[in-house]
Amino acid sequence: MLNTELLFERDGAIATVIFNRPEARNAMTWAMYDGLVTACETVDNDPTLRVMILRGAGGKAFVAGTDISQFQSFHSAQDALDYERRLDDVIGRLESVTKPTIAMIEGPAAGAGAVIALTCDLRYGTPDSQIGVPIARTLGNCLSIANYARLVDMIGPARTKEVIFRARLVPAEQACQLGLMNEIVPADRLSTHVRTVAEEIATHAPLTLRATKEAIRRLQVHRRAVDSDDLTVMAYTSADFREGVTAFVEKRKPVFAGK
Numbered sequence: 001m002l003n004t005e006l007l008f009e010r011d012g013a014i015a016t017v018i019f020n021r022p023e024a025r026n027a028m029t030w031a032m033y034d035g036l037v038t039a040c041e042t043v044d045n046d047p048t049l050r051v052m053i054l055r056g057a058g059g060k061a062f063v064a065g066t067d068i069s070q071f072q073s074f075h076s077a078q079d080a081l082d083y084e085r086r087l088d089d090v091i092g093r094l095e096s097v098t099k100p101t102i103a104m105i106e107g108p109a110a111g112a113g114a115v116i117a118l119t120c121d122l123r124y125g126t127p128d129s130q131i132g133v134p135i136a137r138t139l140g141n142c143l144s145i146a147n148y149a150r151l152v153d154m155i156g157p158a159r160t161k162e163v164i165f166r167a168r169l170v171p172a173e174q175a176c177q178l179g180l181m182n183e184i185v186p187a188d189r190l191s192t193h194v195r196t197v198a199e200e201i202a203t204h205a206p207l208t209l210r211a212t213k214e215a216i217r218r219l220q221v222h223r224r225a226v227d228s229d230d231l232t233v234m235a236y237t238s239a240d241f242r243e244g245v246t247a248f249v250e251k252r253k254p255v256f257a258g259k
Helices: 030-045 068-073 077-095 112-119 145-166 172-178 187-202 206-224 229-236 239-249
Strands: 006-011 014-019 051-056 101-105 108-110 122-125 130-132
Touching: 006 030, 014 030, 014 187, 030 051, 030 077, 051 112, 051 187, 068 239, 077 112, 077 145, 077 229, 101 112, 101 187, 108 112, 112 130, 112 145, 122 172, 122 187, 130 172, 145 172, 145 206, 229 239
Parallel strands: 014 051, 051 101, 101 122, 108 130
Antiparallel strands: 006 014
């Protein structure tokens, strides 16, 4: 156990990270982000661990994003830049784990939860799974350039724009068709299926898997060295972002003015 909100379990060659806030649909706190980094370090430093599975507790959600209540303390451009850089550091660490990673998606993987899932090497879900970044209708913020790049790598520019512009959580069948998920499995078989895949991968040549992961990461990362601080500041310091956060806390629909 890393902390009560993020659990770490070992079973043979398989490590499992459990996002453990089911009452909040496993929305990420700062402590959970820190715990995810620690989990990545643990997996990389233990040669007996061959695969890492990430899942949400409770069976109702993978991760519903960052806990939005934490954004109430944002007051400056630096707050926005610090958050996106901190998130980039965490997601970058997950991406660079030298062992294969598998996202087991039950329910929605939304916002930062979608980013975590998409950063994993493989994604398996149920017919009720959903994945997306609905920030255009919720908070009015934006992604970092690295996370835009991850989406473009996976589904291309036009589909990325559609996913962001329409602010939908993509249902499982369509997500699978787009390549956002690898396979849809009946809910009562998902855990067993993911475990079977993990055990199969764990028997394969570790250096082949490591070389393949790192080669693909290097191919993708060269496009991310683009300065997007102006876009982050524009979104996070806007009246619309403040309205999005306030509306979420007040449990009402936000009214965006483009300011």
